[in-house]
Amino acid sequence: MPASLCLGAGAQAQAIEPPLAASAPKASAAGVKLRPTMVLGKRGAEGAEDASHKPALVMSARSVSTRIDQESVAEGEAELRYGELLLRAERLSYAQVDDLARATGGVEVSRAGSVFRGPELSLYVNRFEGEFLNPSYFFSQTGGSGQAERLRFIDAKHMVAEGGSYSSCPVEEGQPQRAWEISARSLSMDFEANEGIATGAVLRFYGVPILPAPTLSFPLAGQRKSGWLPPKISWDKRSGIEIGVPYYWNIAPQRDATLMPFVMTRRGAGVDSEFRYLEPQHAGELNLALLPSDRLAKRSRWAFHVLQDGELGMNWRYRVRAEHVSDDDYWKDLPERIKSQTQRLLQADVQVDRRREWSWGEAHAYARVQHWQTLQGLDPLTRFDSPYQRSPQIGLRLNTAADDSVLDGFRPWGRKARIEGAVEFEYNRFDLPSSAPASQVRAGGQRVHLLAHASAPMGGAAWWLIPRVELNAAQYLLDQPGTNGLRSTGRSVPTFSLDHGWIFERETRLFGRALTQTLEPRLLYVNTPYRAQDHLPRFDSAAKDFNFDSIYTANQFSGIDRVSDAHQLTAGATSRWVNSNEGDEVLRLGLVQRFQFRDQRITPDNVPIKQRFSDLLLLGAAHLNPKWWLDGALQFNSDTGRSERAVLRARYSPGTFQTVSVAYRLARQQSEQVELAWQWPLFGKASRGAGGSSCSGAWYSAGRVQYSLRDRRLTDSVLGFEYDAGCWVLRVGAERLSTGRAETNTRLMLQMELVGLSQLGSNALKVLRDNIPGYRRLSSERSASTEATYD
Structure with a gap:
């Protein structure tokens, strides 16, 4: 029978199992067997040893001999256990005085999940120090x-x-x-x-x-x-081949930096840099891209981006968002180095603010400077109006304690009615950036405005009623006389609204599933008198998008400068089917329409709206099974009998790395577009296990194609192929971006990912992830890193 020995690695043994070798007394038939566990922990509460004691060292084999307090030798399927360490061999000796284990013949060491195998090992067990041949x-x-x-x-x-x-x-x-x-x-x-x-x-x-x-x-x-990251390689038809070698510097746990020298075959050499930090009171990111001598543009090119947040003391906080580039064509030539989502409109925004709370509510004081860089180019037909800059914006807001919840649609179930409200007082100085087109009216000015409202929300378990009065008052001092011939002018506009809704529920079944169905009707009455505003500038006002959210607002303009006159009632209803057990929404249907009691004279295009009924808004969303997602929204004009706007989307995802989505978007007289996006296996099969591989591997296709039905041409699109061999992935892709009415830029990407090591080449992974709904990284289950090494 196999023998075993348990020795204390500290001053004494914790347990001794019965007899061990020919030189020791024979074991009794009732001897206790060694439990098959990787770690011998401390004993139970009654006989527990001090936690500082080392774990027991246990040896077992077909034959074990020992010299007390000196050496033990195990032969034949020998095994040594010590905490997380498991050592197996044909022959194993352990010298207690030196804490030295020697093993020969089929040696295997397992510790914390890692495994080592070889013919011969010497190891100091306690400090895990030794040599393996x-x-x-x-x-x-x-x-x-x-x-x-x-x-x-x-x-x-x-x-x-x-x-x-x-x-x-x-x-x-x-x-x-x-x-x-x-x-x-x-x-x-x-x-x-x-x-x-x-x-x-x-x-x-x-x-x-x-x-x-x-x-x-x-x-x-x-x-x-810290260390050099794999080279970044890309190609586009404007800059040629670009090769960059990033160096990552892990300065400290809260700070790091990346420097990437690069060479473009058509433009020359440059460097990209990024510095990030996360301190207790300050956090931010700095980016600088420098191309000292662009051979094509015949000038120096650069881009700068800063993102910063922090505290100044006395509860004052600051926020910085700024980006600037060297020239108007930068967004066309070097788009990868622009961080902004609006690549032709770059912001420099610095804000400071302080919030203070009392029992009655909150006070918020703030100041801001906001400037813009507009990248216009030489083609007059592609130029656009610049937004106004704020130099500066200074304001104070006072809110009652529950006001934010009411504004966000909070339903005050079971609460008694009480007066709630807010007041905002703000000063702005507006002007246009120097990069604004000459055709844009350049008159700036100053504005002081007051926004105030009071409401008395009330409700029960399934209903709410919120009467509300508002005031929008503004006074202007313009740099040039307005259309009425005055430089100093103003107006004040009051509004009354009544928001009322119900929520009904019932248990039902749909497609054989137990569901809870809701019916949520809602009414919003708004009465805003007409106040002439044609003589006032539009510094920050624009028409809101007409959708399910904006139709339930009192003012159809954003900003301060325009307040739409209204005497109207908005009526709508939404019905949801919710899974009673899991809580997820299976189906949603809704419709809403507005009725005008009188003509509306303050409109985005200054053309009065005379029709009594607005366009009908319809929405729907369905997730009837785990494979299919459907959703859509439709704006239907009953006078013309056709849709004015529509968005229809469908996504099919039957399994991992299998997704196809289709979208149709229509804006009458503006655009009509279809989009197809996918990630789908073509043929072959790759192992998904850790470090898995396959001789043949698997091919996948991934991409997004947009087609303009109005212009009858492809617009921004991405097409890629991926080969998954288990322990490495190859990605090949092409990206086509519109840079003008008849201009495009095409970029080719080639990336090899060595799973568990890094990616080589351009960052095709980021492009695919950003452009394809439902895209999943093929190596996500096998790589130590969940994201790309370098973006």
Whole structure:
């Protein structure tokens, strides 16, 4: 029968199992068997040892002999357990005085999920220090593996492999080499610092050297580390081939920086930089892109972006958002380096504010300076009006305690009615940026406005009623006389509204499923008298989009300068079908329409609205099963009998990495567009396990194509293909962007991702992720990092 021995690694043994070898007394038949556990923990509450005591060291084998307090030798399926350490071998000896274990013959070491195998091992057990000859290894932290001529354990978190290799690819039968592998004269693993350093390293892909380096470092998990990142390679028809090599500097846990020298074949050399920090009272990001001498443009090109938030003391906070570029064509030539979503309208915005709360409510004081850079270009037909700048904006808001909740649609169920309200007093100085087109009226001016409202919300368990009065008053001092010949002018507009709604519920069944159905009718009455406003400027007012949210607002304009006159009633209803058990919404249907009791004279185009009934708004959304999502919105004009605007979308996703979405968008007399986006397997199959691979791999297609039915041409589109070989992924893509009425820019992307290591090439992953609804990274379940290494 197998024998076992349990020795205390500290001053004394915690337990002794029955007899161990020919030299020891024989075991009794009723001997206690060793429990099959990886770790021997402390005993139960009654006989618990102090937590500082080391765990027991346990040896077992077919034959075990021991010299008390000196040495134990185990032979035949020998096994040593010590905390998280499990050591197996054909022959194993342990010297208690030196804490040294020696193992030969089929040696296997398991610790914290990592596994090492080889013919011979010497190991100081307690401090996990020793040497392994000709081992192979697997690291659970990374999913990577390799082999070495000699492996030195420095401690549990540090080890060095001499003549070692590393890869996340498994060894395939019949294959002479792995798909990719790092081989090095010396391979140092620092799991505490999340860093692997290969000295005298070569990265091979199917045996072909693709990246030799005297020193190569790589992350061992998803955390940050300093070092050179893989090269970034891209091509577009304006700049040619671009090659950049980023260096990432992990300065401190709260600070890092990235520098990327790059070369463009058509434009020249430059550098991109990013600095990020997260301090207790300040956080931000700085970006600077510099192209000192653009050979095509014959000038220096640059882009600057800053994002900053922080505290100034005494509860004052500040916020900075600023971006500026060197010239008007930057957004066409170097779009990758512009952060703003509106690439031709760049903002510089600095704000400070302070909030203070009392029992009755909140006070909010603020100041702001907002400037714009408009990238206009030379074509007069593509120029656009610039928004006004605020130089400065200073204001104070007072809100009652529950006012924000009321404004957000809070239903005060079970509460007694009470007066709630808010007051806003604000000063603005408006002017236009120097980059505004000459055709735009350049008159600026100053404005002081007062916004105030009071409401008395009331309601019950299934209804609400909110009467509300508002006042919008503004006084102007203009740089030039207005249409009435006056520089100083103003107006005040009162509004009364009554918002009333109900929520009804019932249990029902749909498609054999138990659901809760709601019916939510809502009425909004608004009465705003007409006040002439044609002589006033439009510094910050614009017409709101006509949709399910804006139709339930009293003013059809955003901003301060315009207040729509109204005597109207908005009536609508929404019905939802909700899964009673899981709470998710299965189906939603809604409709809403507005009735005008008199003509509306304040309109976006200054043409009075005489029709009594507005366009009818319809919406629907369905998630009838896990594979299908449908939603749509329709604006229907009953006078013409046709839709004015429509958005219809459908998405089908039957499985992982399988999604197709279709969208149709219509804006009558403006645009009509269809869009198809997808990620779908073409053929082949790749293993999804950690470090998995397949001889053939799998091909996927991914992309988004937009087609203008009005212009009969393709607009912004992305098309890509992905090959998943399990431990590496290849992405090839093309992106087409419109840069003018008859101008486009095409960019080609090629990226190879070595799973568990990094991506090589341009960041095709980010382009696919940003453009394709439902897109999933193929390697998301196998890589230590969940995001792209470098964006």
